[in-house]
Amino acid sequence: MADELVFYTNPMSRGRIARWMLEEVGQPYRTELLDYGTTMKAPAYLAINPMGKVPAIKHGDTVVTEGAAICAYLADAFPAAGLAPAPTDRKRGDYYRWLFFGAGPVEAAVVNKAMGFEVPEERRRAIGYGSLDAVLDVLERAVAKGPYLLGDTFSAADVYLGSQIGWGMMFGTMEERPGFKDYYARISSRPAALRATEIDDALMPAKPA
Structure with a gap:
């Protein structure tokens, strides 16, 4: 079993x-x-x-x-x-890179913006992500290579980082750059993504009448 x-x-x-x-x-x-x-x-x-x-x-x-x-x-x-390259696949490096880029620089930069905290320019060398603009520029270039972060192969990195992009644009903590919008529209239309959204939306508490 x-x-x-x-x-x-x-x-x-x-x-x-x-x-x-x-x-x-x-x-x-x-x-x-x-x-x-x-x-x-x-x-x-x-x-x-x-x-x-x-x-x-x-x-x-x-x-x-x-x-x-x-x-x-x-x-x-x-x-x-x-949903992940084999350990012997050279794309495994890119896969790890984007998963941890999402968990590290992207998460920190976006949350700091949401909390109203901005790193002074003279202190950016001490912060792993530097600035939100720098993070978004790197992310924009990554998704522009498309259709997915690993080229033609959709992976768990797209689920994780793509979700962050979608939420960031929805809540205004990420700029709605054309590359982000195109990438998120592409991955969020996957059958699994649509099923997941339908399940979670049905579990949301009812709004007061």
């Missing part, structure tokens, strides 16, 4: 990234829906993720947290989905 795959999430969270990845993988999984401040901070879930944040997955006895790590783990755990 295959190990059970459990997904811990909230539809108003980065769990949407992991949901998309799970739908791309195409393996059965069970969803545990958590609420902020209550079940997400309860002892049962803190035993899974002591940070009390989502997303997280449990695959058999293996627990994985952090969006990029979840995407990378699932791609390797289910290689038949073809």
